[in-house]
């Protein structure tokens with residue numbers, strides 16, 4: 001990587017903390033990803049993106065800002081990238097997946113906060129996330145209580161925090177609330193960018209994001225093959241890069257990867273041998289560099305064939321129809337699309353478990369591992385009924401609760417290995 005110290009200093013990063021983070025990240029990446037066998041050639045692009053995730057991509061964001069474009073950072077898949085693109089903005093995901101500066105985070109947050117939120121605060125207080133520092137606006141959303149309340153603490157730490165309200169029920173009034181929030185968010189984007197959202201610019205944004213989601217869906221479908229043409233780790237990485245990369249370039253890279261996978265499937269070539277126990281992971285999102293669980297699963301004699309997660313199918317599954325000629329009409333269709341998302345913050349949330357079953361069937365998964373982050377009330381609460389429902393339908397299920405530390409890795413591995421043995425029987 002070139003020397004980006006000046007750019008990082010200009011962004012206000014703490015260089016020694018940042019170096020330490022990149023050192024750990026680079027080492028983990030080499031051990032977990034580069035050591036895999038039979039990786040598709042198309043993963044080279046994603047290796048490159050990861051090697052430059054705090055370098056070249058940040059340089060691109062800075063260049064975009066210099067041209068007057070706004071960088072909008074967000075923490076949730078309910079924040080529509082389509083609207084950001086409609087004002088020629090750049091959308092970046094800010095969710096953090098590393099146990100970094102949790103001591104700092106715990107000075108402002110309760111200890112029993114989920115790792116995802118603590119990590120976001122650890123990054124902010126430790127000044128190590130160039131995406132967060134480059135963001136002109138940071139968008140929060142009133143999803144779970146943890147995020148909702150933590151934004152009150154985040155507000156004084158960032159230059160412009162914008163919080164969207166969120167419905168909690170899939171009712172007509174819930175949908176109307178979401179549309180109203182998208183209207184307000186559109187107005188906020190117009191105000192910060194100085195650009196008006198038109199039906200054309202919104203249609204263009206919708207097309208770009210639909211193409212990106214279609215490419216990722218193609219990848220999901222190809223994973224139905226046995227032997228699996230790509231590892232779960234690599235597929236997760238693609239889903240993680242989804243939130244950082246230029247959307248058009250990303251779509252192209254995913255489609256090229258998929259072309260290669262089509263060929264692999266035709267030739268019966270895979271990353272693991274045929275009949276390797278196939279697992280679907282369902283639950284909380286896994287942000288970069290949260291690779292602990294997939295790494296443990298795929299080093300325990302199983303392959304992950306899908307992720308029912310916001311960094312995965314739940315984030316990419318629905319498309320937005322662009323069949324309207326007014327901004328309001330398109331906003332309605334956008335709301336329609338996003339209102340489908342079956343995040344566990346909704347009550348009740350029956351469509352999620354139905355879709356886990358559907359995914360397991362489509363991807364020929366032998367079992368499901370339900371992953372919850374410790375202290376994540378919505379997903380932990382849902383995990384019991386989800387497990388019961390899946391087991392009743394004949395789908396073996398393992399419920400795991402963990403955090404970002406490595407302390408429980410041995411214990412998790414023992415439980416995963418026992419589960420894989422159950423699947424083999």
Ligand code: BJ8
Nearest residue numbers: 076077114143144146310343376
């Ligand atoms: S749409 S899953 S991205 S809210 S792990 S912070 S839920 S306590 S991330 Fe999410 Fe949007 Fe829903 Fe998806 Fe809270 Fe749980 Fe922490 Fe979580």
